[in-house]
Amino acid sequence: MIFEMTDLIDLSLLLFLAVLAITIARLRNLFAVVIVTGFYSLVSAALFTVLDAVDVAFTEAAVGAGISTVIMLATLLIVGSEEKKSSQPRILPLLAVIVTGACLVFGTLDMPHYGDPDAPIHQHVAPRYIEDSFAEIGVPNIVTSVLASYRGYDTLGETCVIFTAGVAVLMLIGQSLRFRRKDEAA
Amino acid sequence: MSDQPILRVIAKMFIPFLMLFALYVQFHGDFGPGGGFQAGVIFAAALVLYALIFGTEQAKHVVHPQALQLLAAGGILLYAGTGVAGILLGGNFLDYGALDHHNPVHGQHLGILLVELGVGITVTTVMTSTFFIFSARKKST
Numbered sequence: 001m002i003f004e005m006t007d008l009i010d011l012s013l014l015l016f017l018a019v020l021a022i023t024i025a026r027l028r029n030l031f032a033v034v035i036v037t038g039f040y041s042l043v044s045a046a047l048f049t050v051l052d053a054v055d056v057a058f059t060e061a062a063v064g065a066g067i068s069t070v071i072m073l074a075t076l077l078i079v080g081s082e083e084k085k086s087s088q089p090r091i092l093p094l095l096a097v098i099v100t101g102a103c104l105v106f107g108t109l110d111m112p113h114y115g116d117p118d119a120p121i122h123q124h125v126a127p128r129y130i131e132d133s134f135a136e137i138g139v140p141n142i143v144t145s146v147l148a149s150y151r152g153y154d155t156l157g158e159t160c161v162i163f164t165a166g167v168a169v170l171m172l173i174g175q176s177l178r179f180r181r182k183d184e185a186a
Numbered sequence: 187m188s189d190q191p192i193l194r195v196i197a198k199m200f201i202p203f204l205m206l207f208a209l210y211v212q213f214h215g216d217f218g219p220g221g222g223f224q225a226g227v228i229f230a231a232a233l234v235l236y237a238l239i240f241g242t243e244q245a246k247h248v249v250h251p252q253a254l255q256l257l258a259a260g261g262i263l264l265y266a267g268t269g270v271a272g273i274l275l276g277g278n279f280l281d282y283g284a285l286d287h288h289n290p291v292h293g294q295h296l297g298i299l300l301v302e303l304g305v306g307i308t309v310t311t312v313m314t315s316t317f318f319i320f321s322a323r324k325k326s327t
Contacts, residue, residue, distance in 0.1 A: 054219040058211075062227040067313050070234055074320035138291040139216045139298060147221065148298040152280035156265055159305050163262050166312030170255070174319040 006050065013047045031073075031081040038069035055143045197239040204232035212306050216295075222302040226309025233314045242321045254315040261308030268300045 020040045027033050041064025048057035112119035129142055129150065137145035147155055212225035237245035269280040277284025282297020284290075 055221070055224075058219050058224045059227075062224050062231070066231050067227050067234065067317075070231075070238075071313075071317060071320060074317060078320070078323055136291070137294045137298070139295070141216055141218060143219070144215050144221055144298065144302075145294075148301050149280075149282060149294055152269070152282075152301065155301070155305065156262075156269070156280070159262055159265055159308050162312050163258055163308055166258055166316060169316050169319055173323055174315075 009050055010047070013043055013050065016043050017047070028083045028085075029081060030076055030079075030083055033083075034069060034072040034076060037072070038065045041065040041068075055141075055147075193239055197235055201232050201236055204235070205229060208232065212302065213299075215302055216298065222305025223309055225302075226306040227313060229306070229310045230313035230317070233310075234317045237317065237321065242318060246318065249314065251315060251318055254311040254318070258308050258311040258315065261304045261306070261311065263304075264307065265301050265304035268297055268304070272297070 017040065020036055020043065024033055024036050024040065027036065041060055045057040045061040045065065048054075048060055116122075129146055133142050133145045133150075134140070137149050139145045139149075208225045208229035211220035211228060212222060215221035215225070233245065233249060236248065268282070268285075272281040272284045273279055275284040275287070280297075280301075282294045282301075284293060285296050286293035
């Protein structure tokens with residue numbers, strides 16, 4: 001196997017991710033945890049860029065490192081930034097994590113190699129999108145034509161998920177107008 | 187944070203460019219990376235930055251929370267409405283080709299533009315109103 005420069009970048013980014021994950025697990029100050037989590041998202045975004053998935057990297061940088069860090073910080077203002085020390089034994093959680101991790105690693109053994117042209121994902125509909133999407137949709141960015149047109153149903157569903165999440169936050173901790181009027185009357 | 191002049195000035199300078207960049211990402215998604223999701227988050231980040239620097243109450247004068255809730259539903263309705271328009275014009279649900287009978291590719295362009303706009307509006311408003319709800323919670327407790 002030829003060792004290339006991109007392998008070095010991949011390896012160092014993955015190593016960095018592992019270091020950040022262990023740091024997050026060991027930290028007890030939640031403020032630091034939120035900041036390191038944002039950093040983790042940024043390194044993930046860099047990894048997606050190396051994998052040529054710029055749209056995903058863009059989303060990860062904007063959502064993971066940007067807005068969710070801010071919302072987590074807003075949550076910390078409510079709940080306080082120190083984690084309570086747990087007195088529970090830690091053997092069972094450790095066992096669960098090891099077993100799940102081993103299953104995931106075992107699952108990757110069957111996966112095709114990265115960039116393998118014979119991989120199932122490159123044999124199914126992807127060649128058609130690459131060949132015909134410009135004539136059918138006329139949009140140079142194939143990701144956009146798949147996301148918005150070929151898979152329009154999925155994107156509608158995703159938008160509904162975001163809307164539902166917003167409605168759920170509003171119902172759980174938002175002060176609705178109806179309740180406020182009741183409070184004022186009381 | 188409103189007593190810090192450097193933050194106020196820098197934020198005032200940056201917020202218009204953030205919003206402009208969000209619009210660029212929104213409408214340039216056909217040609218480069220980006221689209222409704224990313225643009226919505228960047229636009230929401232500009233509003234959240236405004237709320238952080240100038241206070242949530244001031245930000246609620248800029249965008250009323252109820253307007254945010256209406257627009258969140260409006261974004262989805264724009265998306266689904268584009269799909270229904272495809273049915274009414276003789277195609278399938280979300281078949282943008284039917285939007286322009288003379289040139290289906292133009293219909294696809296129009297459909298993708300409207301759908302991405304719907305996604306962008308919903309993401310912006312949901313993110314911003316989530317932030318407003320969390321920061322209002324802080325004061326009540």
